[in-house]
Amino acid sequence: ALGLFERKQLAGQRVLITAGPTYEPIDTVRGITNISSGKMGYALARACRDAGAEVTLVSGPTGMPAPLGLARIDVQSAREMYNAVLAHAGQCDVFIGVAAVADYRVKNRAEHKIKKGDGAPALELEENPDILATIAALPAAPFCVGFAAESQNLIAFADAKRRRKKLPLLVANLAQHAMGADSNEVTLLDDAGEHPLPSMDKADVARAIVQHLASLLAQTKN
Numbered sequence: 415a416l417g418l419f420e421r422k423q424l425a426g427q428r429v430l431i432t433a434g435p436t437y438e439p440i441d442t443v444r445g446i447t448n449i450s451s452g453k454m455g456y457a458l459a460r461a462c463r464d465a466g467a468e469v470t471l472v473s474g475p476t477g478m479p480a481p482l483g484l485a486r487i488d489v490q491s492a493r494e495m496y497n498a499v500l501a502h503a504g505q506c507d508v509f510i511g512v513a514a515v516a517d518y519r520v521k522n523r524a525e526h527k528i529k530k531g532d533g534a535p536a537l538e539l540e541e542n543p544d545i546l547a548t549i550a551a552l553p554a555a556p557f558c559v560g561f562a563a564e565s566q567n568l569i570a571f572a573d574a575k576r577r578r579k580k581l582p583l584l585v586a587n588l589a590q591h592a593m594g595a596d597s598n599e600v601t602l603l604d605d606a607g608e609h610p611l612p613s614m615d616k617a618d619v620a621r622a623i624v625q626h627l628a629s630l631l632a633q634t635k636n
């Protein structure tokens with residue numbers, strides 16, 4: 415029997431993925447960011463590519479090289495990520511938000527390096543756009559997959575997030591398990607319920623997500 419990748423379960427699908435953290439400048443040399451290695455998003459981009467999809471990866475700063483065989487767009491801030499995703503959303507069938515997007519940016523960002531002698535700066539924060547919720551609410555929305563990193567109440571918080579953002583599929587994980595690690599333990603949440611997966615290497619988690627995604631896409635078509 416042919417396995418997942420021999421069967422190219424995502425052949426003909428155009429997949430847009432966000433990965434990594436975003437970086438919100440405070441001044442020219444400092445910023446606010448989230449802890450995110452980008453490993454899960456990159457593993458998912460590779461798994462989609464290996465399953466035959468045409469992949470566009472919008473990546474925050476991770477320091478990782480671009481995987482072969484896909485298009486990578488490099489961004490820094492959440493607003494840059496938002497603009498890059500919106501520019502490509504019309505040409506994709508699936509959107510997967512893996513990025514740890516900063517929820518706030520600095521409103522009073524300094525044009526020059528802030529000097530210590532000037533006293534502690536008071537940062538004014540303003541909310542960033544929710545990229546995933548925006549894409550999921552488009553009139554011709556692609557099939558949207560979200561990630562939820564929680565530190566407690568995993569399933570309850572993640573399920574509320576899935577409903578709020580109107581996502582057919584959400585991947586829930588505990589931030590303390592996932593952050594920076596090579597392995598991850600996730601639960602897939604969809605309209606049918608909860609699907610817990612064992613702790614595995616991120617490449618294997620990514621393949622399992624692709625398999626689940628492909629089966630949901632096949633159901634949507636029928």
Ligand code: CTP
Pocket residue numbers: 432492511512513514515516517542543544545546547559560561562563564575
């Ligand atoms: N996300 C996004 N744009 C944002 C914030 C989040 O696209 N501005 C996406 C993430 O990529 C992820 C999902 O939304 O797929 C959930 O992100 P998360 O930070 O867990 O949820 P929030 O809705 O931001 O809620 P909170 O941080 O309060 O838990």
Ligand code: CA
Pocket residue numbers: 515516517
């Ligand atoms: Ca958030």
